[in-house]
Amino acid sequence: MTSADRDISTTVEAKSLTDAASAQRTSSGRTAPDGSRAALLAFDASVFLSTLVERDEISGTDQRLALEVARQSGVSPLRAIVDLGVISEEALADLLAGAMGAARWRAKESRGFISDRAPRAFQRSASLLLLEDEAGAADGASDAHTLVVADPSDRRNVRAVFQICDHAHIAVAIGAASDIHAALDAEENEDRAETAPDASAPIDVTGELSALRDMASEAPVIRFFNQTIERALDLGASDVHVERYDRAPSLRLRVDGFLVEQPPPPDALFEALLCRIKILASLDISQRRKAQDGRIRLRLRGRMVDLRVSLIPTMYGQDAAIRIQDRKKLSGVGLQDLGFFDEQSAWLDRIARKSHGIVLITGPTGSGKTTTLYALLNRLAAVDRKIITVEDPVEFAMAGVNQIQVNTETGLGFATALRHVLRHDPDVILVGEIRDAETAQMAFQAALTGHMVLSTLHTNDAPGTFIRLIEMGVEPYLVTAAVAGATAQRLLRKICCACSNEAGARASCDTCAGLGYKGRVAVMELAEMSTAVKRALGDAADERQVREALLAEGYAPMREMAQRLVEAGVTDNAEVARALGASAIEQEP
Numbered sequence: 001m002t003s004a005d006r007d008i009s010t011t012v013e014a015k016s017l018t019d020a021a022s023a024q025r026t027s028s029g030r031t032a033p034d035g036s037r038a039a040l041l042a043f044d045a046s047v048f049l050s051t052l053v054e055r056d057e058i059s060g061t062d063q064r065l066a067l068e069v070a071r072q073s074g075v076s077p078l079r080a081i082v083d084l085g086v087i088s089e090e091a092l093a094d095l096l097a098g099a100m101g102a103a104r105w106r107a108k109e110s111r112g113f114i115s116d117r118a119p120r121a122f123q124r125s126a127s128l129l130l131l132e133d134e135a136g137a138a139d140g141a142s143d144a145h146t147l148v149v150a151d152p153s154d155r156r157n158v159r160a161v162f163q164i165c166d167h168a169h170i171a172v173a174i175g176a177a178s179d180i181h182a183a184l185d186a187e188e189n190e191d192r193a194e195t196a197p198d199a200s201a202p203i204d205v206t207g208e209l210s211a212l213r214d215m216a217s218e219a220p221v222i223r224f225f226n227q228t229i230e231r232a233l234d235l236g237a238s239d240v241h242v243e244r245y246d247r248a249p250s251l252r253l254r255v256d257g258f259l260v261e262q263p264p265p266p267d268a269l270f271e272a273l274l275c276r277i278k279i280l281a282s283l284d285i286s287q288r289r290k291a292q293d294g295r296i297r298l299r300l301r302g303r304m305v306d307l308r309v310s311l312i313p314t315m316y317g318q319d320a321a322i323r324i325q326d327r328k329k330l331s332g333v334g335l336q337d338l339g340f341f342d343e344q345s346a347w348l349d350r351i352a353r354k355s356h357g358i359v360l361i362t363g364p365t366g367s368g369k370t371t372t373l374y375a376l377l378n379r380l381a382a383v384d385r386k387i388i389t390v391e392d393p394v395e396f397a398m399a400g401v402n403q404i405q406v407n408t409e410t411g412l413g414f415a416t417a418l419r420h421v422l423r424h425d426p427d428v429i430l431v432g433e434i435r436d437a438e439t440a441q442m443a444f445q446a447a448l449t450g451h452m453v454l455s456t457l458h459t460n461d462a463p464g465t466f467i468r469l470i471e472m473g474v475e476p477y478l479v480t481a482a483v484a485g486a487t488a489q490r491l492l493r494k495i496c497c498a499c500s501n502e503a504g505a506r507a508s509c510d511t512c513a514g515l516g517y518k519g520r521v522a523v524m525e526l527a528e529m530s531t532a533v534k535r536a537l538g539d540a541a542d543e544r545q546v547r548e549a550l551l552a553e554g555y556a557p558m559r560e561m562a563q564r565l566v567e568a569g570v571t572d573n574a575e576v577a578r579a580l581g582a583s584a585i586e587q588e589p
């Protein structure tokens with residue numbers, strides 16, 4: 001055992017949370033390498049969250065919210081629970097290490113150095129570190145490694161590391177993502193200081209690059225790329241993913257929130273295809289180690305298509321993600337798809353006539369919140385008011401609206417931007433998202449000084465929004481004074497009109513790629529601030545009381561609205577159960 005191992009293993013002695021973790025320990029108390037590897041590969045984020053609820057580390061509501069956000073947006077539940085502000089990165093790392101019987105790694109105590117076996121750029125994008133043991137490296141037989149991960153549920157990347165270090169001894173440790181990035185940054189700075197400025201130059205030899213560039217401009221690659229985008233447009237896909245899974249090329253389209261496998265590009269074309277994407281997006285084709293973002297405007301079938309391209313380094317080279325920005329659609333949902341019922345439309349009109357207050361659009365990522373925000377903005381813009389938005393990112397340019405892009409790297413966060421905005425005397429302010437107490441405070445200040453403020457928040461339902469604000473540290477009296485109302489929404493897939501006959505023959509439908517659904521509709525619920533709601537909030541800030549007050553005043557829960565869409569034949573029960581969760585159905589009174 002090396003000094004580094006000892007250092008790491010002693011920090012976790014007292015922290016084992018589960019019997020399983022204890023069983024993985026050897027008699028010496030050190031984590032067995034195979035055990036930790038197995039523990040890592042068997043890690044289940046939902047089970048882990050349930051353990052935290054049992055131990056009272058987080059509430060059941062937080063757990064459901066994190067799982068919901070994860071399910072809807074595709075991020076891991078662990079990432080969601082940190083992003084939601086339920087738990088800090090550091091605290092999560094402590095709990096994970098304890099639960100898995102793994103070592104707890106901290107940058108400032110780290111002994112080993114970063115291994116070259118996995119590309120740095122990959123380690124960065126996957127938020128993991130592969131450390132080489134100091135002692136092992138010194139005697140030239142560096143076979144002992146420590147894998148530090150921030151998110152053990154990231155199986156794809158973890159497996160990739162185990163694959164390349166096939167015969168090496170790998171200990172597993174848990175570190176906070178920011179700490180992992182700090183270690184990578186520190187090393188990079190050291191490298192930069194030590195080596196000639198040329199060291200960052202592209203690795204490719206010029207000949208290889210120009211061959212790739214030539215190939216990228218040849219018919220097979222052009223045809224494959226264009227056909228892929230056309231197929232994506234046909235299916236109404238929002239994203240195209242060109243990537244490698246376990247070394248083999250893969251092509252997937254995101255259609256109505258679901259990833260659909262497509263025939264992949266031949267291995268021989270893969271690099272040229274990535275090269276073509278970079279050329280079209282005016283990106284550096286020699287750069288394979290850094291993430292790059294760009295845009296492509298393409299004329300296909302006589303119409304202009306805007307693509308937002310993002311390339312990230314991975315274990316096997318690079319992945320490309322292409323977002324299709326259809327001007328007719330916002331966030332994959334058109335304004336016409338919002339499915340407002342009459343009373344909801346009337347509510348939005350009523351809100352649009354208000355001079356001040358906060359309106360919150362809530363729902364998980366990918367629930368079409370942005371579309372609803374813009375729909376509301378459209379109504380407000382019609383009333384001739386000065387509108388300023390603070391967004392991250394600015395998704396769509398709107399005529400007559402000043403849009404400010406938040407940039408956290410330069411220190412222009414939501415709160416700072418909002419402070420600037422208030423000096424410009426706007427009537428309406430759109431704040432992309434209320435993420436923290438400081439932004440919440442600024443938003444409330446703006447609303448209480450005569451501005452209309454629109455924003456989004458992560459909550460499960462509309463009534464829960466009022467409570468969530470109080471939990472974020474906003475005083476209950478400010479919530480009742482400033483909030484005009486809240487909406488919550490989800491997206492439901494619509495039954496495919498082309499193949500939804502009674503026979504249900506769907507497998508070969510070209511319109512919906514055999515999924516049975518085509519397009520989406522937003523289902524929404526509204527909670528308006530009223531005297532009764534204010535009373536419920538002021539009394540105990542109890543969610544059940546708030547809900548009862550709302551129900552007495554005609555609040556229609558989302559599942560009820562969803563049922564109306566099922567009755568209208570727009571969607572079906574299976575889809576409602578999927579999008580709203582089975583519990584939403586069971587709760588039916």
Ligand SMILES: [Zn+2]
Nearest residue numbers: 496499509512
């Ligand atoms: Zn169909």
